[in-house]
Amino acid sequence: MGFGRATLIEAIGSVVFAVVILGPATWAAINPARYRGAVFMQDAFAGSVHWGQVPGYLIGEVVGGLRGASGRTQVGTASQRSDVLKKLINSADTLVTDALAGVAAAHPGLAVDVENRVILRAGGPQAGKVGLVSGGGSGHEPLHGGFVGYGMLDAACPGEVFTSPVPDQMLLATRAVNGGAGVLHVVKNYTGDVLNFQLAAELADDEDIEVASVIVNDDVAVEDSLYTAGRRGVGATVFVEKIAGALAEAGADLAAVAAVAREVNERSRSFGVALSPCITPAAGKPTFELDDSEIELGIGIHGEPGRHRGPMRPARELAAVALDAIAADIPLDGDLLVMVNGMGGTPLLELYVMYREVASCIGARGGRIARNLVGNYITSLEMQGFSVTVCGLTAALTRLWDAPVDTPALRWGR
Numbered sequence: 407m408g409f410g411r412a413t414l415i416e417a418i419g420s421v422v423f424a425v426v427i428l429g430p431a432t433w434a435a436i437n438p439a440r441y442r443g444a445v446f447m448q449d450a451f452a453g454s455v456h457w458g459q460v461p462g463y464l465i466g467e468v469v470g471g472l473r474g475a476s477g478r479t480q481v482g483t484a485s486q487r488s489d490v491l492k493k494l495i496n497s498a499d500t501l502v503t504d505a506l507a508g509v510a511a512a513h514p515g516l517a518v519d520v521e522n523r524v525i526l527r528a529g530g531p532q533a534g535k536v537g538l539v540s541g542g543g544s545g546h547e548p549l550h551g552g553f554v555g556y557g558m559l560d561a562a563c564p565g566e567v568f569t570s571p572v573p574d575q576m577l578l579a580t581r582a583v584n585g586g587a588g589v590l591h592v593v594k595n596y597t598g599d600v601l602n603f604q605l606a607a608e609l610a611d612d613e614d615i616e617v618a619s620v621i622v623n624d625d626v627a628v629e630d631s632l633y634t635a636g637r638r639g640v641g642a643t644v645f646v647e648k649i650a651g652a653l654a655e656a657g658a659d660l661a662a663v664a665a666v667a668r669e670v671n672e673r674s675r676s677f678g679v680a681l682s683p684c685i686t687p688a689a690g691k692p693t694f695e696l697d698d699s700e701i702e703l704g705i706g707i708h709g710e711p712g713r714h715r716g717p718m719r720p721a722r723e724l725a726a727v728a729l730d731a732i733a734a735d736i737p738l739d740g741d742l743l744v745m746v747n748g749m750g751g752t753p754l755l756e757l758y759v760m761y762r763e764v765a766s767c768i769g770a771r772g773g774r775i776a777r778n779l780v781g782n783y784i785t786s787l788e789m790q791g792f793s794v795t796v797c798g799l800t801a802a803l804t805r806l807w808d809a810p811v812d813t814p815a816l817r818w819g820r
Contacts, residue, residue, distance in 0.1 A: 491690040498687040502544050502566060509551060513814050516554055523571065524579045525551040525562045536654040536663045537561070537583030540592040540647060541576060542599055543568040545686070546707060549643060549784040552815030558651035559592075559813075567686050567787070568708045570598030576606030580615060588616035588660035590667065592646055594639030595623040618664040622646055624674045624795065626731050627704025627712045638706050641747055641795030642674035644783050645807075648816065652809035666806070670797060675735045677728040678712070678793035680705035680749065684786050703727060707749075707786045721756075725763035728794045729771075736798060738768050741776035743797040743807060750785035752792055757781065760792050768796075777807055783815065 495501050503520055510518035517526040531537060540550045541563030550562035561579035565571035580589050589610070593603045600621065607617040623634075624642035650667040658666075680702040683692035693709035696702060701719075704712020713731075729738065746761040748754070761780050768775060776799055784793070799807070810819030 491685055491687075493685075493687055495687055501687055502564060505544070506551075506564070509814075515812075516551075516814075519578075522578055523564055523575055524582065525554050525564070526579070526582055527554055527556070527560050531560070531583050531585035533585045534587050535585045535657065536587045536660050537580070537585060537589040538592060538647065538651050538654055538663075539563070539576065539579045539583060539589055540643070541565070541571045541579070541603075542594055542596070543570060543708070545684075545787045546784050548782070548815035550647075553644070553647050553813050555811070555813030556820065557655050557809060557811035557813070558647050558816065567688065570596065570602050573602045573606040573609065576603055577609050580606060580610045580617060581613070584610075584615050588618065590650060590654070590660065590663050591617060591619040592643065592650070592667065593619055593621050594643055595621050595634050595636055596639065597634055599639075616660060618660050620646065620650075620664055620667040620671065622671050624671060624676045625704075625706070626675050626677055626735050627706070638710070640678065640707055641676040641745055641784055641793050642671055642797065644745065644779070644816075645674055645743060645795065645797050646670045648811060649803055649806045652806040652811070655809065666803075670803065673736065673799075673803075674795060674797040675732045676793055676795040677731045678705045678707070678749070678791060679703055679724055679728065680709075680712075680786075680789055680791040681718070682751065682790040683709055684750065684789040686787070701791075704731070705749075705789075705791060707784060709786065709789070721759050722763045722766070724792075725760060725767050725794070729764065729767045729796075732794065732796050733771065736796065738771040738773040738796065740773065741799040741804065742768065742773050743777045743799050743803075744768065744775045745779040745783060745793075745795040747779070747784055747793045747795065748782040749789040749791040749793065750782060751788040751790040752782075754781065757792060760794075764794055776804060 496504055502523065506518055506520045506523060506525070509516065509525060510520065515528055517528045519526065537560040538558070539561045540559055542550060543565045545567040550559065551564055553559050554562050560583035563571040563575040563579050583589060591603050591607060593599050603619060607619055610617045622639035622643045623637040625638040625640045629637060646667045649670050650663050653666050654663045683694045683696060685692055699717055700715050702712050702715050706712070732738065744764060746757055746764055748757050757780050765775055808819070811817060812820045
């Protein structure tokens with residue numbers, strides 16, 4: 407039997423329908439490649455798949471969509487607790503735009519383009535100033551929109567929950583913040599984000615806008631995650647945006663702003679721990695499985711697996727695990743900038759317990775925490791857990807960190 411063109415078109419259409427429509431509606435993530443498809447490929451090839459390879463990424467997306475559409479796999483079977491979807495939303499379809507409208511209402515100092523999904527500093531581009539643009543999937547608030555303002559970002563592009571924004575958003579933001587001195591793209595190392603920002607930069611170059619890109623890849627938990635080549639970009643993104651933003655505010659040129667952003671990334675490392683999964687609104691189910699007594703060590707911010715699972719343990723032991731992993735990559739001595747970050751569902755009471763243990767571990771290694779952040783800065787919806795990010799400071803980086811900042815989520819010195 408021949409395989410006619412019409413049959414081929416129908417087959418492709420069925421796959422696209424499964425991936426784009428049925429998969430997200432029935433599975434544990436908006437983008438099937440980000441979880442089930444990738445897990446399938448990891449299992450099938452014994453963990454040998456590197457998700458920087460686009461063909462593998464696409465295969466995972468197709469498999470994830472088809473498996474999600476078929477409803478074959480049960481999510482949450484490891485634990486019988488009740489994971490009931492209770493969220494303060496009108497509908498999953500309008501969640502991002504409704505939230506953007508709320509940002510606009512709450513922060514009149516920002517210019518929010520709800521239709522095109524771009525958050526900008528009010529007043530337009532500043533002549534002669536390097537513009538900073540970042541972005542990524544929604545669900546990580548306050549990253550990135552909460553860091554738009556004086557001394558940090560000029561624009562942020564939110565995608566759907568846990569899904570990269572599209573190049574059109576990034577290009578619009580790049581145009582809007584271009585004051586003639588060029589634009590820096592701060593990009594977390596996830597395949598979709600990297601590819602889409604790269605395309606946006608190429609389109610901006612066609613319009614004679616100079617763009618430099620910095621890839622943030624500070625997560626020490628895994629070398630190649632489910633859908634990244636190399637390490638994931640997590641907490642150091644906040645440090646990069648603050649310090650590079652301060653230098654841009656001071657009038658430095660694009661090369662200097664990009665260089666300090668890369669320096670901060672190189673001097674920073676992160677490690678995260680999940681106590682529970684989160685529930686994406688479109689799926690209404692947990693993004694991964696954990697027994698009531700289990701935790702995931704080295705978790706990603708979308709629920710990607712980390713190094714291993716193990717039993718729950720005291721805060722001091724979790725701090726030691728995280729800092730042992732970080733110390734294997736960078737020295738924990740001298741002056742340090744340290745962030746103990748909540749994943750969205752961890753009470754501040756518990757984060758301060760974690761900070762105490764982190765500070766104790768660092769002190770025992772000869773380090774001094776010169777600056778710190780404790781709270782929710784890069785989250786994963788309502789996931790319970792924490793991450794630790796450490797950056798080795800210099801006198802110049804400390805001055806830039808201390809420089810005035812005025813954003814919805816970070817504010818001092820003005």
